[in-house]
Amino acid sequence: MNHAASLELILGGARSGKSRLAERRALADGRALIYLATGTPGDAEMTDRIAHHRARRGPEWQSVEEPLALGAALRAYARAERCIVVDCLTLWLSNCLLLDCWPAQCDALFDALDDVPGRIVFVSNEVGSGIVPLGALSRRFVDECGRLHQRLAARAERVTLVVAGLPLELKNP
Amino acid sequence: MNHAASLELILGGARSGKSRLAERRALADGRALIYLATGTPGDAEMTDRIAHHRARRGPEWQSVEEPLALGAALRAYARAERCIVVDCLTLWLSNCLLLDCWPAQCDALFDALDDVPGRIVFVSNEVGSGIVPLGALSRRFVDECGRLHQRLAARAERVTLVVAGLPLELKNP
Amino acid sequence: MNHAASLELILGGARSGKSRLAERRALADGRALIYLATGTPGDAEMTDRIAHHRARRGPEWQSVEEPLALGAALRAYARAERCIVVDCLTLWLSNCLLLDCWPAQCDALFDALDDVPGRIVFVSNEVGSGIVPLGALSRRFVDECGRLHQRLAARAERVTLVVAGLPLELKNP
Numbered sequence: 238m239n240h241a242a243s244l245e246l247i248l249g250g251a252r253s254g255k256s257r258l259a260e261r262r263a264l265a266d267g268r269a270l271i272y273l274a275t276g277t278p279g280d281a282e283m284t285d286r287i288a289h290h291r292a293r294r295g296p297e298w299q300s301v302e303e304p305l306a307l308g309a310a311l312r313a314y315a316r317a318e319r320c321i322v323v324d325c326l327t328l329w330l331s332n333c334l335l336l337d338c339w340p341a342q343c344d345a346l347f348d349a350l351d352d353v354p355g356r357i358v359f360v361s362n363e364v365g366s367g368i369v370p371l372g373a374l375s376r377r378f379v380d381e382c383g384r385l386h387q388r389l390a391a392r393a394e395r396v397t398l399v400v401a402g403l404p405l406e407l408k409n410p
Numbered sequence: 411m412n413h414a415a416s417l418e419l420i421l422g423g424a425r426s427g428k429s430r431l432a433e434r435r436a437l438a439d440g441r442a443l444i445y446l447a448t449g450t451p452g453d454a455e456m457t458d459r460i461a462h463h464r465a466r467r468g469p470e471w472q473s474v475e476e477p478l479a480l481g482a483a484l485r486a487y488a489r490a491e492r493c494i495v496v497d498c499l500t501l502w503l504s505n506c507l508l509l510d511c512w513p514a515q516c517d518a519l520f521d522a523l524d525d526v527p528g529r530i531v532f533v534s535n536e537v538g539s540g541i542v543p544l545g546a547l548s549r550r551f552v553d554e555c556g557r558l559h560q561r562l563a564a565r566a567e568r569v570t571l572v573v574a575g576l577p578l579e580l581k582n583p
Numbered sequence: 584m585n586h587a588a589s590l591e592l593i594l595g596g597a598r599s600g601k602s603r604l605a606e607r608r609a610l611a612d613g614r615a616l617i618y619l620a621t622g623t624p625g626d627a628e629m630t631d632r633i634a635h636h637r638a639r640r641g642p643e644w645q646s647v648e649e650p651l652a653l654g655a656a657l658r659a660y661a662r663a664e665r666c667i668v669v670d671c672l673t674l675w676l677s678n679c680l681l682l683d684c685w686p687a688q689c690d691a692l693f694d695a696l697d698d699v700p701g702r703i704v705f706v707s708n709e710v711g712s713g714i715v716p717l718g719a720l721s722r723r724f725v726d727e728c729g730r731l732h733q734r735l736a737a738r739a740e741r742v743t744l745v746v747a748g749l750p751l752e753l754k755n756p
Contacts, residue, residue, distance in 0.1 A: 248747060250538030250712070252556020363746070365596030366423070367540015367713015368721055375541055383598020383747075390747035398746055400536070400571055401421060401556075401563035403580040407749040423711030425729020539596070540713015548714055573709070573744055574594060574729075574736035576753040 241351050242315060245358045246389050248407075249399035250366075256290060258399050259322045259360045266356055268320040270298045273311075275329035277304050290324070304332045308345030315353035326361035326389075330382055334374070339381065350392065359389060363398070414524050415488060418531045419562050421580075422572035423539075429463060431572050432495045432533045437470075439529055441493040445473045446483060448502035463497070477505045481518030488526035499534035499562075503555055507547070512554065523565065532562060536571070587697050588661060590739040591704045594732065596712075600748035602636060605668045605706045610643075612702055614666040618646045619656060621675035636670070650678045654691030661699035672707035672735075676728055680720070685727065696738065705735060709744070 245262065249255035263270055272294060278284040291300065303310035307329055314321060323329075333339040350357070365383050370376055390396045396408040418435065422428035436443055445467060451457040464473065476483035480502055487494060496502075506512040523530070538556050543549055563569045569581040591608065595601035609616055618640060624630040637646065649656035653675055660667060669675075679685040696703070711729050716722055736742045742754040 246747065250536065250556065251552045252538060252554075252560070254556075254560050363539040363596065363712075364541045365539075365598060366536075366709040366711075368710045368716050368725060370541050379541060379597045381598075383596065383600075386746075387598070387600050387748035390749055396747060396749060398751075400559075400580055401419065401569060402560035403563055403569055405571075405578070405580060405751070407746055407751060423709065423729065424725045425711060425727075425733070427729075427733050536712040537714045538712075539709075543714050552714060573732075573753055574592065574742060575733035576736055576742055578744075578751070578753060 242311075242353050242355050242357045244350065244389065244393040245356070245395045245397075246386070246393040247358065247360050247397050247399060248363050248386065250363050253399045254402035255360050255362075255399045256324050257293070257402070258397065258404060259324065259358045260294060263320045263322050263356075263358050266320045268318055268356060269316075271314055271319055271321045272298045272300045273307075273314065273321050273323045274300065274302045275304055275307065275323065275325060275332065277302055304329065305336065305338060305342060306345070307342065308347075308349035311346070311349045311353050311357065315349075315355045315357065317354040320356040320358065322358045322360065324360040326359055326385060327364060327382055330385060331378060334378055334381070343381075343385065347388070347392075359393075361386060361389075415484075415526050415528050415530045417523065417562065417566040418529070418568045418570075419559070419566040420531065420533050420570050420572060421536050421559065423536050426572045427575035428533050428535075428572045429497050430466070430575070431570065431577060432497065432531045433467060436493045436495050436529075436531050439493045441491050441529060442489075443471045444487055444492055444494045445471045446480075446487065446494050446496045447473065447475045448477055448480065448496065448498060448505065450475055450477050477502065478509065478511060478515060479518070480515065481520075481522035484519070484522045484526050484530065488528045488530065490527040493529040493531065495531045495533065497533040499532055499558060500537060500555055503558060504551060507551060507554070516558065520561070520565075532566075534559060534562075588657075588699050588701050588703045590696065590735065591702070591741045591743075592732070592735050592739040593704065593706050593743050593745060594709050594753075595745035596709050599745045601706050601708075601745045602670050603639070603748070604743065604745050604750060605670065605704045606640060609666045609668050609702075609704050612666045614664055614702060615662075616644045617660055617665055617667045618644045619653075619660065619667050619669045620646065620648045621650055621653065621669065621671060621678065623648055623650050650675065651682065651684060651688060652691070653688065654693075654695035657692070657695045657699050657703065661695075661701045661703065663700040666702040666704065668704045668706065670706040672705055672731060673710060673728055676731060677724060680724060680727070689727075689731065693734070693738075705739075707732060707735075
């Protein structure tokens with residue numbers, strides 16, 4: 238029996254409307270809703286962003302936070318009758334690089350995706366279309382982010398790029 | 411009677427050909443043409459860019475400049491028989507943030523859009539697909555730019571992303 | 584008799600999968616394969632990237648390197664029965680700007696494209712969709728890159744934007 242989750246990937250630039258699209262798609266899916274935030278309220282600016290997103294979502298969402306062990310969190314929360322929105326992968330990658338647990342956490346994510354049931358909608362930032370950043374860490378971040386997007390996109394059933402709140406379908410069953 | 415202007419939004423990266431596409435679309439519209447520049451010839455580099463754009467446009471264009479009060483400028487110049495190209499929104503946003511008159515000028519723009527007649531083609535830079543900038547002001551710029559694009563895109567009849575001079579339609583009646 | 588090469592342009596952000604797509608398209612073309620790298624193994628990081636790309640390609644590829652005189656290299660290697668993948672234009676532009684031989688090398692490229700036979704697939708980075716960079720040289724890089732993309736896209740038979748490994752056709756015969 239195949240328990241692999243059905244995956245969707247939503248990409249977009251900063252403030253492109255990607256979280257909002259992910260929420261609409263998850264609502265339309267009809268399952269119980271979980272919002273898995275990879276950001277943690279570590280500073281005032283991030284606290285504001287989290288509050289802004291939370292205020293928009295309704296009470297039908299259960300919110301959980303996991304900055305690093307995303308694969309483990311999906312194993313804990315994924316159920317066939319649930320749709321999990323993971324928002325966002327770039328912050329998760331950034332957390333893992335800073336705490337030096339990449340690529341182990343990345344492998345753990347893809348292992349989990351083969352095992353867990355239900356539906357998962359990933360939100361992630363396009364970060365590779367600006368000028369190549371100067372620092373070696375920033376370049377590594379951009380590289381790993383691109384690799385992660387390619388790997389997830391190959392595995393996902395649906396991939397959408399959001400520009401100015403408007404969806405551009407990259408892969409659509 | 412509904413006087414609301416008909417809007418078009420043309421997005422693209424730096425030197426993607428977005429101004430040129432806006433000019434072609436405005437010319438095809440058939441109305442009298444106004445080019446509303448939000449840049450001012452404040453330094454040599456900007457003077458060059460403005461001259462470069464101006465040389466390309468023909469004598470059928472009336473040129474006006476307004477770095478901040480875009481809503482007021484549209485109220486002054488918009489007529490049912492005119493098509494106004496606003497080039498570009500990112501520079502206008504940048505001007506407003508630097509002089510601390512955002513979001514008042516943004517609200518004034520959207521108020522004006524409900525009242526003025528004619529056709530308006532907005533040109534704006536995609537700035538949110540690179541790595542997240544380090545400074546708080548730059549991050550605010552990217553955030554406000556994304557919000558502005560979403561808000562205008564929702565209101566516009568047509569939205570186009572330009573890549574390498576080639577149009578990718580995001581919203582098309 | 585028209586000897587002008589048939590051109591394809593593949594654009595994408597960092598690690599978007601654009602080189603891989605170029606290789607697949609070149610393989611499908613059926614001609615003898617040449618990989619023309621514009622990067623040179625000048626530092627450890629670049630050496631790693633070149634080795635990574637080279638390991639992926641099979642023995643059916645002949646590899647050549649030319650960091651500056653791209654037009655001359657195409658004149659030397661292009662044949663009607665060959666498909667050349669040029670990877671990548673942004674690195675070439677960067678090399679030329681640093682050694683102050685732009686726009687002469689750019690003109691030499693377009694002159695060569697009118698004269699040489701065969702098929703050429705160009706790979707290039709989208710760099711203009713992030714925040715406008717602070718330095719004058721970086722801004723010039725972004726500007727020239729955008730102009731180059733527009734000029735090549737106008738001349739190419741096929742233009743594709745790659746996002747997360749997935750192709751978005753911008754121009755397709």
